[in-house]
Amino acid sequence: MAAATGVNYEWAARYPEVGTKPLPVTPYISPEYFEAERQRVFRRCWLIVGRVDEAEKPGDFFVRDMPPLDTSALVVRGDDGKLRAFHNMCKHRGNQVAATPRGNACEAGFPCLFHGWTYDTQGRLAYVPDEQFFVGLDRSRTGLMPMACEVWEGFVFVHSDPAPSQPLTDFIGEIRTTYDGYFSTMKRVSGYQFDMNINWKVFIDVSVEGCHAAYVHGNNIARQFTGTENPFLHLPSKRLYKLHRTVSIPADLSREPRPLEGLSHKYNAATSYTPTQAKNTAEGLPPGVNPDRVPSWAFDILSLFPNMVMLTAKGTYITMTFWPLSVNRTRVDVVFYMDPAKTLGERVGQEYTIAMMRDVIREDADTLEPVQRGLESGALTEIPFSDEEIACRHFYLTVDRMVKNGK
Amino acid sequence: MRLFSDTYTDLKPGTVPIEPYYSEDYYRREQQRVFRGQWLMVGRVEQLAQPGDYFNKDLAVLESSVFVMRGDDGKLRAFHNSCRHRGNRVLAKSCGKLGKAFTCGFHGWTYDLSGSLIRVPDEECFTDLHKDELGLRGLACDTWNGFIFINTDPRPRESLTAFIGKEMDAQVAGFPFAGMELAATYEVELGANWKFLAEAYQEAYHVIAVHKDTVADRGTVSRWEVERRAALRGEAPPALPDDPTPGHHFSSVRLFDRHRSMSVFGKPKSDHQLPPAIDLCARFAPSPTRSDYGGLNTHKDASWGADLHFLFPNTELLMVTPTWYLQLGFWPVNAQRSRMEVNFYRQPPRTAGELLAMEYFEANFRDIVREDVAALEPAQAMFRSGATSGLWLSDQEIPARHSFEVIDRHVRAD
Amino acid sequence: MSAGFPEQFRDLERFAATWAIVSRHGRYQHRVRSTMDEVREFYDAITSRLEAIMKYLNRVGLAELPASDRTLLYLMLAYMEASRAVEVIGATEVHWGFDSSRLKIIDGAEL
Numbered sequence: 001m002a003a004a005t006g007v008n009y010e011w012a013a014r015y016p017e018v019g020t021k022p023l024p025v026t027p028y029i030s031p032e033y034f035e036a037e038r039q040r041v042f043r044r045c046w047l048i049v050g051r052v053d054e055a056e057k058p059g060d061f062f063v064r065d066m067p068p069l070d071t072s073a074l075v076v077r078g079d080d081g082k083l084r085a086f087h088n089m090c091k092h093r094g095n096q097v098a099a100t101p102r103g104n105a106c107e108a109g110f111p112c113l114f115h116g117w118t119y120d121t122q123g124r125l126a127y128v129p130d131e132q133f134f135v136g137l138d139r140s141r142t143g144l145m146p147m148a149c150e151v152w153e154g155f156v157f158v159h160s161d162p163a164p165s166q167p168l169t170d171f172i173g174e175i176r177t178t179y180d181g182y183f184s185t186m187k188r189v190s191g192y193q194f195d196m197n198i199n200w201k202v203f204i205d206v207s208v209e210g211c212h213a214a215y216v217h218g219n220n221i222a223r224q225f226t227g228t229e230n231p232f233l234h235l236p237s238k239r240l241y242k243l244h245r246t247v248s249i250p251a252d253l254s255r256e257p258r259p260l261e262g263l264s265h266k267y268n269a270a271t272s273y274t275p276t277q278a279k280n281t282a283e284g285l286p287p288g289v290n291p292d293r294v295p296s297w298a299f300d301i302l303s304l305f306p307n308m309v310m311l312t313a314k315g316t317y318i319t320m321t322f323w324p325l326s327v328n329r330t331r332v333d334v335v336f337y338m339d340p341a342k343t344l345g346e347r348v349g350q351e352y353t354i355a356m357m358r359d360v361i362r363e364d365a366d367t368l369e370p371v372q373r374g375l376e377s378g379a380l381t382e383i384p385f386s387d388e389e390i391a392c393r394h395f396y397l398t399v400d401r402m403v404k405n406g407k
Numbered sequence: 408m409r410l411f412s413d414t415y416t417d418l419k420p421g422t423v424p425i426e427p428y429y430s431e432d433y434y435r436r437e438q439q440r441v442f443r444g445q446w447l448m449v450g451r452v453e454q455l456a457q458p459g460d461y462f463n464k465d466l467a468v469l470e471s472s473v474f475v476m477r478g479d480d481g482k483l484r485a486f487h488n489s490c491r492h493r494g495n496r497v498l499a500k501s502c503g504k505l506g507k508a509f510t511c512g513f514h515g516w517t518y519d520l521s522g523s524l525i526r527v528p529d530e531e532c533f534t535d536l537h538k539d540e541l542g543l544r545g546l547a548c549d550t551w552n553g554f555i556f557i558n559t560d561p562r563p564r565e566s567l568t569a570f571i572g573k574e575m576d577a578q579v580a581g582f583p584f585a586g587m588e589l590a591a592t593y594e595v596e597l598g599a600n601w602k603f604l605a606e607a608y609q610e611a612y613h614v615i616a617v618h619k620d621t622v623a624d625r626g627t628v629s630r631w632e633v634e635r636r637a638a639l640r641g642e643a644p645p646a647l648p649d650d651p652t653p654g655h656h657f658s659s660v661r662l663f664d665r666h667r668s669m670s671v672f673g674k675p676k677s678d679h680q681l682p683p684a685i686d687l688c689a690r691f692a693p694s695p696t697r698s699d700y701g702g703l704n705t706h707k708d709a710s711w712g713a714d715l716h717f718l719f720p721n722t723e724l725l726m727v728t729p730t731w732y733l734q735l736g737f738w739p740v741n742a743q744r745s746r747m748e749v750n751f752y753r754q755p756p757r758t759a760g761e762l763l764a765m766e767y768f769e770a771n772f773r774d775i776v777r778e779d780v781a782a783l784e785p786a787q788a789m790f791r792s793g794a795t796s797g798l799w800l801s802d803q804e805i806p807a808r809h810s811f812e813v814i815d816r817h818v819r820a821d
Numbered sequence: 822m823s824a825g826f827p828e829q830f831r832d833l834e835r836f837a838a839t840w841a842i843v844s845r846h847g848r849y850q851h852r853v854r855s856t857m858d859e860v861r862e863f864y865d866a867i868t869s870r871l872e873a874i875m876k877y878l879n880r881v882g883l884a885e886l887p888a889s890d891r892t893l894l895y896l897m898l899a900y901m902e903a904s905r906a907v908e909v910i911g912a913t914e915v916h917w918g919f920d921s922s923r924l925k926i927i928d929g930a931e932l
């Protein structure tokens with residue numbers, strides 16, 4: 001077949017289980033499929049809700065909405081130093097107990113603003129005003145409802161099942177040790193959130209292939225990567241794991257940077273997605289980042305199953321979390337992390353990177369609402385993913401496997 | 408300690424299930440059994456003083472817009488606001504005054520003030536059209552104490568008098584509803600189930616937390632704060648004297664078959680100097696023109712502040728003085744959305760002082776309403792999380808429990 | 822509000838442009854959107870003349886009040902609103918509640 005069409009199925013040969021067949025459109029448009037995803041993917045996976053440094057000291061807490069679970073998670077470090085997650089829901093009449101998105105609860109606990117029931121930093125119900133009027137209430141059994149909470153490389157994961165059968169290390173799987181220390185030096189510098197009329201998987205698909213770069217990002221950063229050798233931005237490294245996947249984006253180092261870009265590089269070689277000669281290797285990075293040690297390397301994309309995409313470069317990474325609101329509506333949560341700037345020049349360079357990547361993300365986003373409408377139109381029943389798009393295919397099949405077998 | 412549930416022993420303590428507060432299925436059954444075929448309060452007779460006066464009411468729960476109109480004969484009638492030709496809304500405005508007849512704006516069918524179809528333009532072009540069968544579809548309509556009720560069943564199983572019942576009627580008998588005017592209406596749409604909303608107006612437990620800066624007694628607020636801090640430190644709460652008339656408790660509760668009445672404690676007169684605006688109210692508020700009005704504190708509670716009368720399924724009267732009262736309507740929009748309507752009725756003010764005093768009570772209520780419902784949307788957003796399958800209610804919240812049980816009884820009835 | 826202002830309260834007329842608001846919705850919105858200092862300045866000014874104002878406005882029945890006293894009357898209605906912030910809550914806004922703009926306030930009887 002390859003010979004007949006002139007197509008080289010190089011990646012499918014490496015990952016034969018992923019295959020080459022076109023795949024049905026249904027998972028992007030079917031409300032029933034979406035309901036199955038909510039039950040079998042989102043309720044059975046570990047999901048990232050934040051970073052440990054958001055709850056560093058005893059009593060520190062933060063709240064994250066988790067739309068596909070119909071809940072809001074309260075992550076809090078107890079006065080015993082242990083990090084825990086709960087449904088942010090009072091056991092009296094259901095009000096949200098943490099009324100602010102973040103704070104410290106050491107002093108006041110979590111006093112529910114509706115009737116004053118108060119929970120401590122370990123989620124126990126410490127105080128019920130007028131308790132004598134509650135017939136049959138056992139405070140030891142009406143603490144906040146826990147969710148499982150574990151940390152990997154500084155990311156806080158929660159699981160809707162308080163005692164999940166799959167431990168987090170198992171869920172992380174093959175990449176468990178390969179990012180050792182990579183994330184720990186970087187701090188949140190910026191972030192934003194927006195809602196889109198797309199299926200949540202559409203944005204993840206566009207994040208793990210390079211074919212669209214020349215078109216969608218043509219005026220912006222495509223040229224930093226493509227060059228004459230690789231006009232369609234083929235990705236030289238693709239690693240498909242049991243649940244997750246990474247791809248590496250190559251750099252075209254022959255290209256002259258634009259004036260401000262050059263300036264930004266000069267003062268801030270450390271945190272950039274558009275590499276320079278001076279910074280194009282994986283030197284000093286753990287084995288998970290640029291895992292195939294691509295020689296002219298810009299950054300990687302890590303698709304952490306199910307709903308997180310990370311853009312990992314040297315000295316900076318971006319997280320994009322895709323929270324489905326419905327089959328065709330998605331909340332996108334973007335956060336930029338960088339090594340703290342040591343000079344003003346570095347700080348300015350960081351800002352250049354942030355502005356540039358914000359445009360890149362917007363270019364992707366702008367393309368996708370029409371894509372979703374197209375998928376919904378019925379004109380297409382199957383998607384012919386190319387071999388270059390094997391990571392999309394792999395993601396698709398991973399979701400599908402969980403929806404069908406629950407594993 | 409005496410509990411209300413010692414009197415109402417058939418109401419089980421513990422939790423009420425959470426599913427009825429978001430389930431689409433449950434809501435559909437409510438539409439059928441709690442709203443259709445039941446008497447619903449929609450307005451006051453003063454709104455329709457003259458023949459031809461009408462008002463419209465959009466009722467999502469009935470999937471209809473309904474209007475009530477006073478006929479030439481002085482009778483009040485209610486109709487679905489839908490033309491019998493092709494369904495157009497016949498009366499487009501929210502209220503108004505009609506002459507002898509009114510005409511559908513789509514193709515000109517004309518109805519008289521009793522809803523009969525009297526003119527069809529180009530009538531010859533219709534085959535087999537019987538005008539006498541094509542009057543507007545009516546609903547039952549009746550009044551109690553000047554409140555207008557409708558019932559989707561044109562021949563209800565039960566009269567309005569029987570529906571209200573002797574007990575509820577006696578609660579407010581003698582109250583001067585008739586002399587009042589509508590001063591203002593407050594409306595808000597909320598992302599919360601209508602029962603959950605209504606229940607927030609059938610418990611006083613939230614006063615200390617939600618109304619901590621407004622209604623609550625400052626002493627009790629700080630007492631709870633002290634107790635809370637002690638509990639968080641794992642210490643026994645300090646022994647503090649009991650407040651004999653706590654503002655967050657009911658002084659009495661009366662649960663009827665479907666309706667219920669509650670009273671809250673009054674505050675003993677304090678010798679503290681009142682702040683200027685509140686003092687102005689105390690001095691200038693209208694005093695009842697007759698001292699023998701009934702309909703307040705019928706239960707004769709020793710310390711009394713206000714009465715709340717809840718009429719199944721979705722109406723409440725809040726009564727504090729013979730000179731003004733509030734009527735609240737809790738209308739479902741869908742399973743997880745509702746619209747609250749608050750009507751403030753007052754004795755027409757005769758002086759600027761009376762006007763200002765009553766304005767204060769209204770301004771007060773604008774703040775209170777916003778606090779009352781503050782928790783509802785955050786809570787509703789968690790109902791489907793699975794974090795709990797039931798909501799706790801205390802003995803003090805027994806009217807809210809009764810409210811749920813009565814609705815649930817209807818929903819489950821065969 | 823150009824219907825005049827009683828001579829003896831001229832010192833309060835400077836509040837007319839901002840506080841003499843005809844609708845309840847307008848008065849409520851104005852209170853919650855003002856700063857506490859603005860509310861307090863208005864409140865204090867009226868409070869200092871309260872006795873005289875009430876004596877003046879209550880001299881005749883509400884129906885007999887001349888048009889030239891209307892602005893002062895609206896100022897007083899706003900005063901009742903403003904007093905909530907100063908005397909009761911200690912802030913222009915309630916500590917917790919849905920956004921005030923969602924509360925639709927429809928005036929019934931005039932005033």
Ligand code: FES
Binds near residue numbers: 091092093115
């Ligand atoms: S809902 Fe939390 S105390 Fe009532």
Ligand code: FES
Binds near residue numbers: 490492494511512513
């Ligand atoms: S719909 Fe009313 S006349 Fe045709």
Ligand SMILES: [Fe+2]
Binds near residue numbers: 207212217360364
């Ligand atoms: Fe892209």
Ligand SMILES: [Fe+2]
Binds near residue numbers: 607775
């Ligand atoms: Fe309240």
